[in-house]
Amino acid sequence: MSKDFYESVEKRRSIYGISKESPISDERIKEIIQHAVKHAPSAFNSQSARVILLLAEHHDKLWNITKEELRKVVPEDKFTATEDRLSGFQKGYGTVLFFEDQMVIQSLQQQFPLYQENFPIWSQQANGMLQYIVWTSLEIEGLGANLQHYNPLIDEEVKKEWHIPPSWKLIAQMPFGKPTSLPDEKSFQPIENRFKTFK
DSSP, X not given: OOOOHHHHHHHOOBOOOEESOOSSOXXXXXXXXXXXXXXXXXXXXXXXXXXXXXXXXXXXXXXXXXXXXXXXXXXXXXXXXXXXXXXXXXXXXXXXXXXXXXXXXXXXXXXXXGGTTTHHHHHHHHHHHHHXXXXXXXXXXXXXXXXXXXXXXXXXXXXXXXXXXXTEEEEEEEEEEEEOSOOOOOOOOOGGGTOOOOO
């Protein structure tokens, strides 16, 4: 399945209605995520991004962990809405976890002290580009996805459950699955307010 690049950029949206179905194989999902991890740009070619793909019971386990951690901090009278939202993510086919290896970043800070304050910023920017590549790639393959940030609330339990190295910092969670609903129509601010040319 192939789409024009510009069309893919336009079609990538936050899809919250997702199911435990996938139009492509697990091997293909793994393949496109690996391709994104390998080729996503990073400052100084640091390649500090780390990714874990959770499928089947591992995907369900993540959202059960998230529910239990949120139950500790969300008032009981407001938890039903929170639980419904999390159940929507759990209805998906899988989740991609995005991390940044802090050991890589700290090493660069030591090697290039002039830029030490910038490396954590550049790391976040690079991870954002990786997330976007994965998100758009999933859309091209017929999968809907959205991006969540329940870190650092779930960090400790996630690291414990999947034996994740201490230096990996959780950045975002991307549940995905076959779309069951369309996104709302997107509004746009005037492009003249957001883009300028000088020549």
